Amino acid sequence: MADVEKQQEQARVDDVITKIKSTETSLEAKIAEAKTDEKRINDNFYNDVRLNVGSYESMMDTALSIRQQQQMLNERNNSWRHSAQQLDVLQRLEKTPYFARIDFKEDKAKAAETIYIGLSSFTDGNDHFLIYDWRAPISSIYYDGNLGRVTYQTPDGEQAVDIELKRQFLIADGKIETMFDTQETIGDQMLMEVLGERADTKMKSIVTTIQREQNKIIRDTTARLLFVQGAAGSGKTSAIMQRVAYLLYRYRGNLSSSQVIMFSPNQLFNDYVSNVLPELGEQNMVQLTYYQYAARRIPSLKVEDLFTQFEKNETAIDKRINQLKGSLAFFKATQAYAKGLGKTGMRFRDIKLRNEVFIDHERIAKTYYKYNANYRLGNRLNATKEELLKYFGHRVDSEMKAKWVSEFIQNLDDEGMRKWYGNHPRNFENGDKEFRFLARRVVTSAFDSVRRGVVRNHFLNIKAQYIDFLRQVPQYINLQQFNLTEEDWQLSVNQVLAQLRQKQITSADVTPYLYLYDLMTGKHGDRDIRYMFIDEIQDYTPYQLSFLKFSFPNARFTLLGDLNQAIFTQESSHSLLKELATMFTPEETHVVQLTQSYRSTQQITDFTKAILHNGEAVNAFDRQGELPNVVLAQSEAKLLSVVQQQLALNTQAKRVTAIITKTLPESQALYEQLHAQGEKVTLIRSENQRLAAGTIIVPSYLAKGLEFDAIIAWQVTAANYGADDERQLLYTIASRAMHRLTILAQGELSPLLADVPTTAYALKQLD
Ligand SMILES: Nc1ncnc2c1ncn2[C@@H]1O[C@H](COP(=O)(O)OP(=O)(O)OP(=O)(O)O)[C@@H](O)[C@H]1O
Numbered sequence: 001m002a003d004v005e006k007q008q009e010q011a012r013v014d015d016v017i018t019k020i021k022s023t024e025t026s027l028e029a030k031i032a033e034a035k036t037d038e039k040r041i042n043d044n045f046y047n048d049v050r051l052n053v054g055s056y057e058s059m060m061d062t063a064l065s066i067r068q069q070q071q072m073l074n075e076r077n078n079s080w081r082h083s084a085q086q087l088d089v090l091q092r093l094e095k096t097p098y099f100a101r102i103d104f105k106e107d108k109a110k111a112a113e114t115i116y117i118g119l120s121s122f123t124d125g126n127d128h129f130l131i132y133d134w135r136a137p138i139s140s141i142y143y144d145g146n147l148g149r150v151t152y153q154t155p156d157g158e159q160a161v162d163i164e165l166k167r168q169f170l171i172a173d174g175k176i177e178t179m180f181d182t183q184e185t186i187g188d189q190m191l192m193e194v195l196g197e198r199a200d201t202k203m204k205s206i207v208t209t210i211q212r213e214q215n216k217i218i219r220d221t222t223a224r225l226l227f228v229q230g231a232a233g234s235g236k237t238s239a240i241m242q243r244v245a246y247l248l249y250r251y252r253g254n255l256s257s258s259q260v261i262m263f264s265p266n267q268l269f270n271d272y273v274s275n276v277l278p279e280l281g282e283q284n285m286v287q288l289t290y291y292q293y294a295a296r297r298i299p300s301l302k303v304e305d306l307f308t309q310f311e312k313n314e315t316a317i318d319k320r321i322n323q324l325k326g327s328l329a330f331f332k333a334t335q336a337y338a339k340g341l342g343k344t345g346m347r348f349r350d351i352k353l354r355n356e357v358f359i360d361h362e363r364i365a366k367t368y369y370k371y372n373a374n375y376r377l378g379n380r381l382n383a384t385k386e387e388l389l390k391y392f393g394h395r396v397d398s399e400m401k402a403k404w405v406s407e408f409i410q411n412l413d414d415e416g417m418r419k420w421y422g423n424h425p426r427n428f429e430n431g432d433k434e435f436r437f438l439a440r441r442v443v444t445s446a447f448d449s450v451r452r453g454v455v456r457n458h459f460l461n462i463k464a465q466y467i468d469f470l471r472q473v474p475q476y477i478n479l480q481q482f483n484l485t486e487e488d489w490q491l492s493v494n495q496v497l498a499q500l501r502q503k504q505i506t507s508a509d510v511t512p513y514l515y516l517y518d519l520m521t522g523k524h525g526d527r528d529i530r531y532m533f534i535d536e537i538q539d540y541t542p543y544q545l546s547f548l549k550f551s552f553p554n555a556r557f558t559l560l561g562d563l564n565q566a567i568f569t570q571e572s573s574h575s576l577l578k579e580l581a582t583m584f585t586p587e588e589t590h591v592v593q594l595t596q597s598y599r600s601t602q603q604i605t606d607f608t609k610a611i612l613h614n615g616e617a618v619n620a621f622d623r624q625g626e627l628p629n630v631v632l633a634q635s636e637a638k639l640l641s642v643v644q645q646q647l648a649l650n651t652q653a654k655r656v657t658a659i660i661t662k663t664l665p666e667s668q669a670l671y672e673q674l675h676a677q678g679e680k681v682t683l684i685r686s687e688n689q690r691l692a693a694g695t696i697i698v699p700s701y702l703a704k705g706l707e708f709d710a711i712i713a714w715q716v717t718a719a720n721y722g723a724d725d726e727r728q729l730l731y732t733i734a735s736r737a738m739h740r741l742t743i744l745a746q747g748e749l750s751p752l753l754a755d756v757p758t759t760a761y762a763l764k765q766l767d
Pocket residue numbers: 191194195204206209210211214230231232233234235236237238239562598599704705706707735
């Protein structure tokens with residue numbers, strides 16, 4: 001491109017940066033002022049507040065004045081925080097003001113308009129846009145169209161324009177490093193440059209190179225359920241991070257990041273993606289794992305964690321039972337059972353006070369079932385609680401006459417009196433009234449655990465109820481359909497009972513347990529959450545998804561997954577899609593399939609996709625690299641030296657390596673050995689760790705969703721990956737590699753690699 005043109009563009013960049021800097025200066029002044037203001041209010045807080053606690057009226061006055069001061073403080077605080085956020089964005093813009101330019105015509109007869117697109121919009125003093133936010137409606141044409149006629153969505157409907165020029169820039173520290181005009185949607189050149197970079201311990205945003213299909217996901221605002229099936233490395237996770245940023249922009253003022261939740265596969269992954277939104281100038285949404293969500297709701301039980309779930313040995317019957325417990329049929333059975341509880345069968349516990357029955361379960365049951373059969377469980381429960389509290393009140397009244405109460409009050413010293421009166425004024429009409437006041441306080445306090453028990457539903461016996469439900473499941477579900485006998489089933493219920501007695505619950509039981517409890521108590525879920533994102537959807541059961549839909553009734557769902565990578569639900573993952581289809585109506589469901597894989601070189605993608613049988617489509621991106629290596633050795637010592645050699649090679653090529661083992665004990669053992677040899681490696685043993693820079697060793701189930709320059713897959717043997725249901729796991733492991741893949745096995749290689757063409761890898765057999 002002509003140098004003149006580059007100079008002109010650079011001159012514009014310089015001009016925009018000068019304007020950005022000047023806006024920064026005025027923002028800084030504004031922030032300083034708001035902060036000083038805040039400090040002044042804070043310092044004078046108690047001088048400015050009228051403190052008067054003499055009478056009730058003057059106390060109200062004081063409270064009001066405190067509230068006013070508080071409000072003033074909050075306003076100042078908000079204002080400088082908002083400005084600080086703006087400043088943060090400007091500081092980013094100052095380094096890279098924009099990455100694209102588009103020239104287009106709305107009308108053939110008119111002159112072309114030029115816009116520049118960057119991380120955020122920026123206007124000059126006259127409200128003239130110097131930079132358009134990448135999320136603005138018009139910016140969509142950068143991602144969507146080729147040159148020529150294109151249309152884009154605006155809040156007022158579709159708009160058509162003719163694109164005459166599309167120019168991309170790489171600007172660093174205010175200097176244009178490269179710029180080129182492109183015919184493509186987003187030039188391959190730019191994408192190639194980005195993809196050739198090294199992996200990082202933190203995910204990066206893809207804002208400059210979003211692909212057309214991804215743009216569809218990012219900007220979809222009409223679906224209630226947006227389902228994305230995407231091959232490994234096709235940018236599902238990247239696209240949802242961008243989508244959150246988009247939604248926060250599109251609904252600014254009406255949607256806050258706290259109304260957006262993302263369920264992710266593990267904590268390590270949360271840490272991995274934690275920089276993307278801040279990089280885009282937005283706050284992170286709420287991120288949690290399903291385990292955290294469930295465990296937080298039942299603090300009294302120990303919920304089976306990821307490690308146990310993955311490493312336990314399940315029998316074929318266990319697997320079928322879990323499949324049943326994850327099905328929609330089981331979800332419906334829970335509903336049907338709960339409905340039946342409106343007539344009979346609710347289990348109640350006595351409410352006790354110091355080991356004595358205070359309200360016995362029969363009284364509770366009688367109260368509960370005296371209401372009309374049409375009453376919903378939640379209303380029935382509330383009415384019961386009201387009634388029980390009334391009864392509690394009567395018991396307090398009669399207890400006030402007890403001898404211990406008058407003795408207690410008579411023996412109170414001044415300090416004790418003060419405590420029982422609290423803030424209550426002591427102007428009683430007569431001594432009798434005063435005594436009754438104190439007696440009520442004393443008795444209510446003595447009975448307080450009973451009142452709390454009523455309010456907090458302690459008289460419900462959820463454990464017994466859940467077991468009762470499980471026992472009755474054969475009445476609702478045909479066990480034969482799940483290839484189970486009545487005996488298999490009842491034996492499994494005994495196991496659940498034993499676990500509950502030890503205050504434990506498996507991941508297969510925790511969701512039905514919570515759902516049953518919610519139905520019993522009439523809980524309606526969290527209505528505040530507007531958007532739910534679930535990544536790695538293939539590891540969820542239809543039951544869990546239905547439960548999440550119930551728990552977040554006002555949320556729109558974006559579900560992302562790769563049916564090729566189901567590591568917990570394996571064979572049932574393909575029926576998931578069918579079951580999903582029944583959860584939302586077809587009109588409100590959008591399905592997008594991403595088949596292009598961006599993460600890995602063509603050689604790695606071709607190798608990994610050959611591991612799959614009847615898999616979902618995967619297309620390699622044309623980025624060339626080495627063939628994957630497969631090395632076989634007879635002894636572990638030999639294999640270990642191969643690891644060391646490969647690590648040295650990778651380091652030399654400035655590639656960071658992750659060694660992935662199947663299980664945690666294997667990771668630990670390998671770590672010990674490498675460590676003893678003086679290798680610098682970090683063992684990732686729990687999801688609560690952070691990803692370290694340098695070589696890491698990680699068990700397979702923690703590597704979900706992550707990516708690394710180079711992968712060494714340890715012990716890909718027939719013993720470790722022999723069964724067909726480990727195919728998806730092996731695929732997941734291998735597809736983490738961006739540039740290099742090494743597969744190692746001692747003895748017999750996994751038969752799951754048998755169908756990979758021998759031309760797709762380099763084989764070395766050591767003796
Ligand atoms: N449009 C894009 N521009 C640049 N890089 C991209 C683009 N799309 C994806 N990538 C890169 O490809 C890699 C894989 O993306 P991502 O992790 O989002 O894929 P995924 O579909 O979630 O993968 P998996 O299911 O295997 O975990 C990342 O390095 C990401 O930055």
